[in-house]
Amino acid sequence: MPIEVKNLTHCYSEGNALKTVALNDVSFTVEDGEFLGIIGHTGSGKSTLVQHLNGLLKPSSGQILIDGEDLNAEKTDRRALRQRIGLVFQYPEYQLFEETVEKDIAFGPKSMKLPEAEIEERVSWALECVHLDRETVGKKSPFELSGGQMRRVAIAGVLAMKPSVLILDEPSAGLDPMGRDAILTMVEELHARDHITILMVSHSMDDMARLATRLLVMSEGKIAAVGTPREIFSQPELLSSIGLDVPEAARLCARLRQEGYDLPADLYRPEELKEHLLRLFGERKEGAGC
Amino acid sequence: MLSNITLGQYYPVDSRVHRLDPRTKLILSIVFIVAVFLAKTWVGYGLLFAFIVLAARLSNVPLKMLFRGLKPLKWILIITFLLNLFFTPGDTVWVSFWVIRITKEAFFQALFYSLRLVFLVIGTSLLTLTTSPVALADAMEILLSPLKVIHFPAHELAMMMTIALRFVPTLLEEADKIMKAQMARGADFESGNLITRAKAMVPLLVPLFVSAFRRASDLAMAMESRCYHGGEGRTRLRVLKFTRNDGIACLVVAALVALLILEGILL
Numbered sequence: 236m237p238i239e240v241k242n243l244t245h246c247y248s249e250g251n252a253l254k255t256v257a258l259n260d261v262s263f264t265v266e267d268g269e270f271l272g273i274i275g276h277t278g279s280g281k282s283t284l285v286q287h288l289n290g291l292l293k294p295s296s297g298q299i300l301i302d303g304e305d306l307n308a309e310k311t312d313r314r315a316l317r318q319r320i321g322l323v324f325q326y327p328e329y330q331l332f333e334e335t336v337e338k339d340i341a342f343g344p345k346s347m348k349l350p351e352a353e354i355e356e357r358v359s360w361a362l363e364c365v366h367l368d369r370e371t372v373g374k375k376s377p378f379e380l381s382g383g384q385m386r387r388v389a390i391a392g393v394l395a396m397k398p399s400v401l402i403l404d405e406p407s408a409g410l411d412p413m414g415r416d417a418i419l420t421m422v423e424e425l426h427a428r429d430h431i432t433i434l435m436v437s438h439s440m441d442d443m444a445r446l447a448t449r450l451l452v453m454s455e456g457k458i459a460a461v462g463t464p465r466e467i468f469s470q471p472e473l474l475s476s477i478g479l480d481v482p483e484a485a486r487l488c489a490r491l492r493q494e495g496y497d498l499p500a501d502l503y504r505p506e507e508l509k510e511h512l513l514r515l516f517g518e519r520k521e522g523a524g525c
Numbered sequence: 526m527l528s529n530i531t532l533g534q535y536y537p538v539d540s541r542v543h544r545l546d547p548r549t550k551l552i553l554s555i556v557f558i559v560a561v562f563l564a565k566t567w568v569g570y571g572l573l574f575a576f577i578v579l580a581a582r583l584s585n586v587p588l589k590m591l592f593r594g595l596k597p598l599k600w601i602l603i604i605t606f607l608l609n610l611f612f613t614p615g616d617t618v619w620v621s622f623w624v625i626r627i628t629k630e631a632f633f634q635a636l637f638y639s640l641r642l643v644f645l646v647i648g649t650s651l652l653t654l655t656t657s658p659v660a661l662a663d664a665m666e667i668l669l670s671p672l673k674v675i676h677f678p679a680h681e682l683a684m685m686m687t688i689a690l691r692f693v694p695t696l697l698e699e700a701d702k703i704m705k706a707q708m709a710r711g712a713d714f715e716s717g718n719l720i721t722r723a724k725a726m727v728p729l730l731v732p733l734f735v736s737a738f739r740r741a742s743d744l745a746m747a748m749e750s751r752c753y754h755g756g757e758g759r760t761r762l763r764v765l766k767f768t769r770n771d772g773i774a775c776l777v778v779a780a781l782v783a784l785l786i787l788e789g790i791l792l
């Protein structure tokens with residue numbers, strides 16, 4: 236289910252003094268099975284962009300085509316579409332409302348009018364996906380859980396609709412390193428195992444280096460660059476000019492290159508840097524030994 | 526959805542009227558309301574009209590904003606006018622057919638009473654257009670503080686008003702966000718009959734209340750950790766000051782009232 240965004244522009248508070256152009260002529264395509272990372276400084280329009288992709292916001296101008304069909308056309312069933320394109324908001328834990336975790340996760344499938352048995356199965360599956368134990372938390376009130384657990388329940392609530400595209404807006408913001416890692420591992424699994432197309436907004440370049448297959452860089456409502464992480468992270472000047480950073484590994488690599496070490500310019504993953512370093516220092520040792 | 530809701534109607538520009546002490550404006554508005562009822566003749570109305578034109582010019586508020594306050598009252602205005610027009614006895618008949626009889630006296634009385642409403646609304650609109658709700662709450666606190674002698678909670682009342690006003694836009698924004706988040710999960714707020722729609726509000730209201738309570742407790746904690754302990758001995762960052770302009774404004778209004786009383790006696 237490819238998503239095609241064409242010349243999308245969005246203005247908030249159109250027609251009064253507070254008018255802000257949050258998106259300005261944005262065009263890109265999301266292919267099936269990819270993991271698209273969206274990065275950009277605060278207020279660059281990332282959240283506004285992802286809310287367009289399942290029809291929660293209407294574009295001021297431009298089009299969004301899902302499977303070639305215009306999302307905002309009169310006849311499109313946007314509610315059905317939202318089940319296929321799941322969106323997890325920034326700080327989703329604030330949207331929980333049911334008495335128990337299970338009921339809350341069942342809210343989505345229930346509104347899809349699925350049979351009882353199917354709903355049960357999906358709740359179990361979704362809880363498994365987010366690594367929560369149904370026995371221990373299933374009957375608890377969502378408000379008794381920790382922040383990280385609440386977030387996972389909220390994500391499970393979207394997963395229970397079995398979307399084929401999952402959009403996550405800063406899923407790891409405000410969590411401790413372990414909580415962050417748990418969420419990222421979970422997203423990684425959904426992408427690799429369940430073949431769900433993923434769009435993820437994040438401020439962490441290291442997370443993006445680990446997961447994304449393609450990156451979309453936003454700046455002031457426009458697309459500043461699109462490309463593979465390797466292409467993007469090998470342009471530190473571009474990134475720093477719009478207030479972004481490169482991953483730790485890329486920074487370390489650049490620093491070592493400055494010191495005169497012979498390393499390729501486009502390393503950005505810790506593993507590949509490690510490999511190169513081992514090779515480099517291994518060679519040296521041999522040389523010294525002679 | 527819930528966008529573009531501005532609270533109250535404060536029109537944020539700079540002007541001599543905006544800069545007046547909110548206490549002055551509050552008191553003078555009350556005096557103005559009394560003055561409107563003092564006017565008994567068209568001469569008095571002329572004076573009131575002149576005063577409003579002067580105040581509106583000095584306030585830099587566009588006329589459109591001033592008249593906007595009349596919109597919700599349009600039916601009351603029309604009914605007042607029509608009732609007076611049809612049911613006031615008079616001699617000089619202008620129109621007469623079937624049961625309808627319109628006289629000159631009735632027409633002028635209808636106009637007189639409707640204009641009185643217009644004056645009242647525009648006068649008070651001028652207050653709310655030129656004074657921010659927070660300044661108004663401040664003014665109210667100070668003006669009501671003598672009542673503390675009889676244990677009237679003036680400070681607490683003003684503080685509650687200020688906090689409520691401060692959080693209305695925040696909660697609206699939050700409601701908008703929660704609504705979208707639930708729609709992303711398949712909630713449907715727009716279709717169905719009254720009962721299904723009321724039920725559909727649960728996923729919106731529960732998180733909204735939870736967040737309001739959380740905000741309230743955070744705010745209470747933040748206020749206490751900055752040593753808030755009620756109004757006792759509290760000083761102000763922005764001390765309200767009575768300036769020369771306030772004096773002039775008071776004099777102008779006093780003159781208006783004096784003239785209106787004179788008019789009542791003489792004409």
Ligand SMILES: Nc1ncnc2c1ncn2[C@@H]1O[C@H](COP(=O)(O)OP(=O)(O)OP(=O)(O)O)[C@@H](O)[C@H]1O
Pocket residue numbers: 247248255256257275276277278279280281282283284325
């Ligand atoms: N509901 C709204 N009403 C008016 N303006 C808004 C609204 N939401 C966002 N904006 C404005 O639109 C712009 C883009 O906001 P957006 O939330 O999309 O940024 P973001 O990239 O998600 O930022 P962050 O990284 O902080 O989440 C900002 O300038 C913001 O002030």
Ligand SMILES: [Mg+2]
Pocket residue numbers: 281282283325404
């Ligand atoms: Mg955002």
